[in-house]
Amino acid sequence: MVVIEPVPSTDIQAKPSKSTTAGDGINSDVLDSGGDGKATASGYASDGYETASETEVGDDAAVSDNTDKPHVELEEVSAVSKDQTYEDALNDDELKQKVLAQMNETKVEGNKLFGDGLYEEALLKYDYAIQLAPEMSSSSEIRSICHNNRATCFFKLGKYEDTVKECTKALELNPSYMKALIRRGEAHEKLENYDExxxxMKKILELDPSxxxxxxxxxxxxxxxxxxxEKMKEEMLGKLKDMGNTILGRFGMSVDNFKAVKDPNTGSYSISFQR
Structure with a gap:
């Protein structure tokens, strides 16, 4: 007969929690939250950074049971792309100069298309140049030129109202822009807006009396x-006369029954009724 003697149980001491490296699981002690306060499975927030992978960090061998040793944090590794690094290296002035250079290149492309008589295509180029930096104050000069060039394209296409609009935009950016004033004046003449x-023309003379x-x-x-x-005045009086005859006709009268007499001394008029 075989007797099995019970084996005394051995207390298993819990292994100290890992607080310095990534092991088989995520340890909340080393998680670093980002701007949105959310932690990622890498141990840090996903706002442009990532932690070392688990294969790069040892398992139990990297964890010491000696609590006297200093606490070691995981090193963050930047994951910034090459393009982002390049853009970040540029300061504000360099970025502005880059945009201005691109605007000027686009304007030159528009000028070439205009020279070839491709006015519709040139319009698109000038508009694109304007949209590259619509709010940047240092781009106001190029934008003003592009608006004036668009006005010239519209003038060539016989779209005089659009010409006036583009010249006005150019002058809002540069009130003393002579070419825009000349072009708008020409467009107004085509539209028979002679007073405008x-x-x-008078504004041009203020800027250049010669x-x-x-x-x-x-x-x-x-x-x-x-x-x-005078023609507009006659048309207006004619309309008023027709309106008056419509109303007075109900009473058997017309505006011809009323005569306006001008006083040569005062220039005022007196109305007299005649049957």
Whole structure:
């Protein structure tokens, strides 16, 4: 008969928790939260950094049971891409110069297309150059030039209202832009907006009193402006007369029953009724 004697149980001492390296699991003691407060499986937040992998860090061999040894933190390894590193190395001034250079290159491409008579394609190039830095103050000069160039394209295409709009945008960025004033004045003349064209010519004379061409244009346009004003006045009076006849006709009268007499001394008018 075989007697099995019981083997005395041995207390298993718990192994000290790992607080310095990544082992088979994630230890919350070494997790570093990022900007959003969330930890990742690598042990650190995923905001551009990653920790050493578990294969690079030993298991139990890297953990000492001697609590007197100093605490060792995992080293963070930067995971910044090459492009990001390059962009970060540029300071603000260099970035602005880079954008301005790209805008100028695009403008030059538009000029070449314009020279080839490809006005629609040139319009797109100028617009792209404008959109590269719509709010950057140092780009205002190039944007103003591109708006004026777009105005010139529209003028060539016979789209004079668009020409006026683009010139106005150019002048908002550069109020003393002579070419934009000249181009807008020409577009206003095409639209028979003679008073507006004269205003632009007078602005040019303020900037350059020796502008003989502007003086000639004003002299040429003033009679046309007066003629247009008189024509508009007659059209307005005609409409008012028709309206008056419609109302007075209900009473058997017309505006012809009323005569306006001008006082030569005061310039005022008196209305008299005639049957």
């Amino acid at each position: 064209a004269i205003t632009d 502008s003989y061409q502007s003086k000639r244009t004003i002299v040429r346009l003033e009679p046309l402006a007066n003629e247009k004003r």
